Amino acid sequence: KETDSPRLRLAVQKKGRLADDTFDLLAKCGLKVRHGRSRLFARIDELPIDVLLVRDDDIPELVASGAADAGIVGGNVFEEDRLTRDGEGAVIADALGFSRCRLCVAVAKGEAYAGPAYFSGKKVATSYPGLLQSWLEESGVKDAQIVLMHGAHEIAPRLGLADAICDIVSTGATLDTNGLKVADTIYRSEALLIAAPGLDVAKAEMLGALKGRMRGALASQHA
Numbered sequence: 752k753e754t755d756s757p758r759l760r761l762a763v764q765k766k767g768r769l770a771d772d773t774f775d776l777l778a779k780c781g782l783k784v785r786h787g788r789s790r791l792f793a794r795i796d797e798l799p800i801d802v803l804l805v806r807d808d809d810i811p812e813l814v815a816s817g818a819a820d821a822g823i824v825g826g827n828v829f830e831e832d833r834l835t836r837d838g839e840g841a842v843i844a845d846a847l848g849f850s851r852c853r854l855c856v857a858v859a860k861g862e863a864y865a866g867p868a869y870f871s872g873k874k875v876a877t878s879y880p881g882l883l884q885s886w887l888e889e890s891g892v893k894d895a896q897i898v899l900m901h902g903a904h905e906i907a908p909r910l911g912l913a914d915a916i917c918d919i920v921s922t923g924a925t926l927d928t929n930g931l932k933v934a935d936t937i938y939r940s941e942a943l944l945i946a947a948p949g950l951d952v953a954k955a956e957m958l959g960a961l962k963g964r965m966r967g968a969l970a971s972q973h974a
């Protein structure tokens with residue numbers, strides 16, 4: 752029976768910036784995502800794939816744990832998970848080239864910024880403590896304080912919560928409106944196809960087929 756044949760479970764963002772690009776890519780691959788009654792699952796008929804619709808932040812853990820076999824997630828979210836997790840994480844199957852953005856440290860426009868040493872003794876608000884910490888360490892800054900925030904970082908300096916922020920920048924408009932400027936880029940992000948560690952042969956083959964279609968779709972797009 753059909754129910755016995757294995758299907759690949761792919762975790763994608765349900766709604767948001769990444770979701771739009773992800774559904775576009777699947778469509779260009781000739782894959783129609785058929786939404787059923789469930790708000791959590793959708794189905795692809797052209798390939799044996801079930802789509803799990805979730806918050807982007809949950810994708811690395813779902814894939815690392817094997818609850819999903821694969822996922823599409825921003826490099827920023829994947830890398831932050833990798834730097835802050837205990838135990839084995841998901842692995843990168845491919846870089847997809849869309850949803851590009853930068854993770855930047857930003858300071859007030861009036862500040863003179865000459866390099867990472869600026870952050871010595873400063874407070875930096877972010878929801879990326881792992882990526883920020885590792886950049887500070889690589890840059891030799893030992894006494895900066897990381898203030899964990901889950902949104903609206905750009906107002907932290909005005910509120911006196913922090914001296915600087917570390918957040919995703921795309922056009923730079925958000926920083927500009929809040930009187931901030933990019934000091935340094937600490938990570939360049941694009942969407943990644945990630946996979947559970949130790950996929951069995953059947954699922955690895957399905958993932959390979961999906962990856963092949965994605966490569967084809969992305970190549971014809973850039974041709």
Ligand code: PRT
Pocket residue numbers: 764765766767768769770805806807808824825826827828850851852918919920921922923924925926940
């Ligand atoms: O609900 P859920 O948790 O799933 O979504 P989310 O709100 O956490 O994420 P979402 O949909 O905003 O972003 C998903 C992914 O898109 C991110 O993890 C990045 O990989 C990528 N991406 C690309 C961005 C941006 N561009 C972006 N501009 N993510 C966030 N932003 C935000 C940024 O945080 C800042 O507030 O946009 C603002 C800056 O944009 P500019 O254009 O003003 O510079």
Ligand code: ZN
Pocket residue numbers: 806807808
């Ligand atoms: Zn999120």
